[in-house]
Amino acid sequence: MIPRIKHIEPRADYILHVIFDDGKSVLYDVKDDICTLPTYRSLMTEQGLFQNFQVDESRTCVYWNDEIDLPSDTIYEYGIQC
Numbered sequence: 001m002i003p004r005i006k007h008i009e010p011r012a013d014y015i016l017h018v019i020f021d022d023g024k025s026v027l028y029d030v031k032d033d034i035c036t037l038p039t040y041r042s043l044m045t046e047q048g049l050f051q052n053f054q055v056d057e058s059r060t061c062v063y064w065n066d067e068i069d070l071p072s073d074t075i076y077e078y079g080i081q082c
Contacts, residue, residue, distance in 0.1 A: 003076040004059040026079025039067045
């Protein structure tokens with residue numbers, strides 16, 4: 001089953017705090033993706049873009065634009081539980 005996002009908020013230093021429907025709460029560091037994936041670099045270079053994310057209708061993906069998205073299962077698996 002794909003984890004569904006219940007709540008998400010941006011934190012300082014390109015961190016997302018994500019709470020899932022099952023109650024799991026994680027901090028996901030997007031900096032790793034920014035450093036390794038060229039399309040993610042605009043999250044750091046375009047002022048305000050990181051804070052302007054959206055969650056898709058199914059609540060299984062965070063996206064910033066047509067080129068940058070982050071599946072909820074990646075956040076669930078690699079986020080640090082808090």
